[in-house]
Amino acid sequence: MNIYILEDQWAQQAHLEKTLHEIEEEQQLDPLHINLFSNVTDFLKGLPSPSVENLFLLDVEINDDLQAGLKISQRIRQTDLFSSIIFITVHNELLPTTYHYESEALDFIAKDQDNVKQKLTKDLLHVASKSKHFPAPTLLLKVSNGFLRVSLDDIVYFEPSPTNTHQSLMHTVNNQITTINANLNQLSDRSSLFFRTHKHCLINLNKVSKIDTHNHLVTLSGAQAPQPLSRLKNKALLSKLAELNN
Structure with missing residues (x-):
């Protein structure tokens, strides 16, 4: 689960992070990947690709803007319909306002109440359950005659188009090639599962089955031939795969 916290008070950030890890251990959840932000600008730069595994914990008031978190939730929902959003604040009176922003929030938690951990536990279990029963994340990609929605599980790798520098060739598990x-x-910014092994190759990390560091090749499940692996990318690739395994 990927958790993105927008909170401008350091002490509150630390408390939330500690509470989340306590819940992770007590409930034996899969690892929580927690990302902390204290201002709106950095938060928007760090927005991930849409995924059912994304959980946003938004303080309603950021840097004296009483509705900053509500505005951010609206931005999130413009591109991400799969994620879960939780508002956490001392301003209980703003609860009715959340409905005007159509953020479809999972919960609204008051910081000054004694049930914060209890409510977060219930919310995390809900998101974890949803992740297990939800279809694999998809990407909406631009093609010549419109848009194509593709499951991330189906994408093996991309390579540059030999005829157009603004296009790429997508290779999928059914051996189809799509421009x-x-x-x-x-494309590399569209998913955390995408990794640039070479200037001519962008792979799906979940498809890696073998790494040949001697010949500088990476074998991918669903690909007809090994793909190039730059010497400079060896360590970074192993590190990324280790993160996925954890």
């Missing part, structure tokens, strides 16, 4: 109207740099 995508985006280059590898643009």
Whole structure:
């Protein structure tokens, strides 16, 4: 589960992070990947690709803006319909306002109450359950005649188009090749599972089955041939795979 906390008070950040890890251990949840932000600008830069595994914990008031968290939730919902949003605040009176922003919040938690951990436990268990029963995340990709929605599980790798520098060729598990109207740099930001093994190759980390460090190749499940692996990318690739395994 990927958790993104927007909270401008350091002590509150630390308390939330500690509480979440306590719940993780007590409930034996899969590892929580917690990302902390204290201002709106950095938070928006760090927004992830849409996923049912994303959970946003938003303080309603940020840097004296009483509705900052509500505005952020609206931004999130413009591109991400799968994630869960929780508001946490001392301003209980703002609860009715959340409905005007159509953020479809999972919960609204008052910081000054004694049931914060109890409510967060219930919410995390709900998101964990939803993640197990929800279809695999998808990407909406631009193609020549419109848009194509593709399951991340189906994507093996991308390579540059030989005829157009603004396009890429997407290779999927059914051995189909589709031209995508985006280059590898643009595509690499679409999912944390994408990794640039070489200037001519962007892979799906979940498809890695073998790494040949001697010949600088990476074998991918669903690919007809091994793909290039830059010498400079060896350690970074192993590190990313270790993160996924944990």
